[in-house]
Amino acid sequence: MPTAAIKICGISTAASLEAAIRARAAHIGLVFFAKSPRAVSPVQAAQLSARAADRIGRVGLFVDADDALLGEAVGAAKLDALQLHGSETAERAAQLRARFGIPVWKALSVATSDDVTRANAYAGAADVVLFDAKTPKGALPGGMGLSFDWGLVANWKGPLAWGLAGGLDPANVAEAIRLTGAPLVDTSSGVESAPGVKDEARIAAFCAAVRSA
Numbered sequence: 001m002p003t004a005a006i007k008i009c010g011i012s013t014a015a016s017l018e019a020a021i022r023a024r025a026a027h028i029g030l031v032f033f034a035k036s037p038r039a040v041s042p043v044q045a046a047q048l049s050a051r052a053a054d055r056i057g058r059v060g061l062f063v064d065a066d067d068a069l070l071g072e073a074v075g076a077a078k079l080d081a082l083q084l085h086g087s088e089t090a091e092r093a094a095q096l097r098a099r100f101g102i103p104v105w106k107a108l109s110v111a112t113s114d115d116v117t118r119a120n121a122y123a124g125a126a127d128v129v130l131f132d133a134k135t136p137k138g139a140l141p142g143g144m145g146l147s148f149d150w151g152l153v154a155n156w157k158g159p160l161a162w163g164l165a166g167g168l169d170p171a172n173v174a175e176a177i178r179l180t181g182a183p184l185v186d187t188s189s190g191v192e193s194a195p196g197v198k199d200e201a202r203i204a205a206f207c208a209a210v211r212s213a
C-alpha cells in the first residue's frame with residue numbers, strides 16, 4: 001500500500017508551517033473561519049502562503065463561505081485547493097471549482113453509512129471527499145479531535161479520491177490507515193498542545209507514524 005498523503009490543518013504560524021514541511025506533509029490547511037481558534041486573516045494567510053510556495057500544498061478551509069471571502073482568500077493566499085467544511089451542496093462545489101479553477105475538497109461529517117453514501121453526489125463536482133466526524137450541535141464543524149467508526153469507510157471505493165479526518169493523532173493514525181486504507185489523512189487538534197497551538201514534535205511524530213503504517 002502506498003504511503004498515505006498527509007495534511008496538517010490549522011497552520012497559523014511560520015514555525016508550525018516549517019515543522020509540517022520538515023516532516024514531509026503534502027498539504028497544510030489554512031482556516032478561513034472566524035469562529036475557529038486556528039483562524040487566519042487574509043494578510044496572515046498571504047505571509048504563510050508566500051513562505052509555503054512550491055514547498056507544500058496550501059488548502060484553504062471554509063465553512064459555507066460567501067463569494068467575497070472566498071475570492072479574497074484565494075487571491076491573497078494563492079490557494080492550491082479549497083476545502084469546504086460546511087453544508088455546501090455538490091452544485092456549490094462545482095460552481096466554486098469552475099470559478100476558481102482549483103481542486104475542491106468536500107468534507108462530509110460521518111456518523112452512519114448513509115453519511116458515507118452522500119459522497120457519491122459529489123462525483124464530478126469535487127475532487128476529494130474528506131470523511132470527518134460529526135460534531136455536536138453548536139460546536140465547530142471540525143477540528144474537535146472527534147473520530148467516527150472507521151469501519152464505515154474501510155477500503156472505500158467511491159467515484160472520487162478520498163481522505164480520512166477526525167481525531168487522528170500520532171498514537172492512532174497508523175491503525176486508522178491499516179483499517180481503512182485511507183490514501184490521505186488529515187489532522188489538526190491531534191498535533192496540538194492546546195486548541196490552535198501546534199506542537200512541532202507532535203507534527204513530526206504524526207508524520208513518522210503515517211510512514212510506519
Ligand SMILES: O=C(O)c1ccccc1NCC(=O)[C@H](O)[C@H](O)COP(=O)(O)O
Pocket residue numbers: 009010029031033036037038061063085132140141142143144145146165166167168186187188189190
Ligand atoms: O480546525 C478548525 O477549527 C475547524 C473549524 C471549522 C471547520 C473545520 C475545522 N477543522 C477541520 C480540520 O482541521 C480537519 O479537516 C479535520 O476536521 C480534523 O480535525 P481534528 O479532529 O482536530 O484532527
